[in-house]
Amino acid sequence: MSILQINASIRGADSAxxxxxxxxxxxxxxxxxxxxxxxxxxxxxxxxLLDNGFLGAHFAPVGQRSSAQxxxxxxxxxxxxxxxxxxxVVIGVPMYNFAVPAQLKxxxxxxxxxxxxxxxxxxxxxxxxxxxxxxxxLARGGIYAANEDPQLPxxxxxxxxxxxxxxxAVRAEGLAMGQAVSIAAMQSAREQISALQL
Ligand SMILES: Cc1cc2nc3c(=O)[nH]c(=O)nc-3n(C[C@H](O)[C@H](O)[C@H](O)COP(=O)(O)O)c2cc1C
Numbered sequence: 619m620s621i622l623q624i625n626a627s628i629r630g631a632d633s634a635x636x637x638x639x640x641x642x643x644x645x646x647x648x649x650x651x652x653x654x655x656x657x658x659x660x661x662x663x664x665x666x667l668l669d670n671g672f673l674g675a676h677f678a679p680v681g682q683r684s685s686a687q688x689x690x691x692x693x694x695x696x697x698x699x700x701x702x703x704x705x706x707v708v709i710g711v712p713m714y715n716f717a718v719p720a721q722l723k724x725x726x727x728x729x730x731x732x733x734x735x736x737x738x739x740x741x742x743x744x745x746x747x748x749x750x751x752x753x754x755x756l757a758r759g760g761i762y763a764a765n766e767d768p769q770l771p772x773x774x775x776x777x778x779x780x781x782x783x784x785x786x787a788v789r790a791e792g793l794a795m796g797q798a799v800s801i802a803a804m805q806s807a808r809e810q811i812s813a814l815q816l
Contacts, residue, residue, distance in 0.1 A: 619650050619652060619653040619654070619705045619706075620653055620654040620655070620656060620703055620704050620705055620706075621643055621646050621647065621650075621653050621654070621655045621656070621704065621705070621706040621707075621708060622656045622658065622700055622701060622703075622704035622706070622707045622708070623639055623640070623643050623655065623656065623657045623658070623708045623709075623710070624639075624658045624659075624660060624707065624708070624709045624710065624722070624725060625639060625657070625658070625659045625660065625661050626660055626661050626709065626710055626711055626712060626718065626719045626721050626722035626725070627661045627710055627712045627719070627757075628661045628712075628714075628719060628721070629661070629712070630661070630662065633661070633710065633712065633757070634712070634757035634790055634793055634804065635710035635711055635712045635756065635790075636659075636661075636710040636755075637710075638710065638755035638757065638788060638790060638804075638807050638808075638811065639708050639709065639710030639753075639755040640710075641755075641808065641811050642708045642753045642755060642788065642811055642814070643655060643708050645811060645812075645814060645816060646706050646708070646753075646816060649816045653705070653706070656700055656703075656704070658697070658700060658725075660719075660721040660722060660724065660725050661719065661721050664720075664721040664724050665694065665697060665721075665724045665725055665727070665728040666690050666693060666694070666724075666728070667724060667727075668724065668727035668728075671687075671690070672690065672727075674687065675687035675688075675690040675691050676690075676691060676694070676731075693728070694728040694729070694731070697725065697728045697729050698728070698729050698734060698735060701729055701735075701747060701750075702735075702747065704750060705749075705750060705751070706750065706751050706752075706753070707750055707751070707752045707753070707782065708752075708753045708754075708755070709722070709752065709754050709755070710755045710757070711754050711755065711756050711757070711769075711773065712757050712758075713756070713757070713758040713759070713760075713768075713769050716768040716769060717768070717769055717772075718769060718772070718773060726776050726780075729780065730779065730780055734746065735747050735780040735781065736779055736780050743779060744781075745778060745779055745780045745781025745782065745783070746780070746781050747780045747781035747782055748781045748783075750781075750782060751784045751786070752782045752784060752785040752786070753785075753786050753787075753788065753814070754770075754773070754785060754786070754787040755788050755790075755807070756769075756787055756788065756789045756790065756791075757790045757793060758789070758790070758791045758792070758793060759792070759793050759794030759795070760791065760792065760794065760795070761791045761792045761795070762791065770787065786814065788807050788810040788811055788814075789806075789807060789810070790803045790804055790806070790807035791803055
């Protein structure tokens, strides 16, 4: 069994989402003590940007890639192998400008690979990363009603596209709304983590 923790915050040790993701991982590990833990900090070490060079590297035939192209593909191969190997995926997700961090989008850009993590069938797209549980630690400065969340619907859709459909979200909202609201938000998120049915 293994747990993959993905931290997407750019704020290092000050990150609320990474702290909450670590607490979810600690709970999962307590429940599954033999579980290995892998940490991927895309906030600190982003994956290569999806640009023309990225596409060129991936579409170049194996054996005809330059060493830089092969190094780029090795990184996305490694990101895919990490998530394929995980039983649990825990993602710390800050909200930046109403969206996921560019670094988390970059992780999806790296792991969404046709024929490997998704495929198209006569019934439409089919995700191939099946049988995993995903936990999201969402950290936001503001507070969003469920039907007005600017970030989570895209995230759920993207996860489902690659087969990650068993998703539980923990929220810390109002972190920029003054100290009292922020403290209460973290407390509430920690209660949500304690109450998780693992
Ligand atoms: C560049 C930047 C943009 C932000 N944009 C938003 C936003 O659009 N909506 C919001 O509710 N909070 C926003 N915030 C507040 C963050 O969501 C909040 O600080 C949260 O704690 C970030 O997660 P982290 O602590 O894990 O980095 C923003 C913060 C930063 C630094």
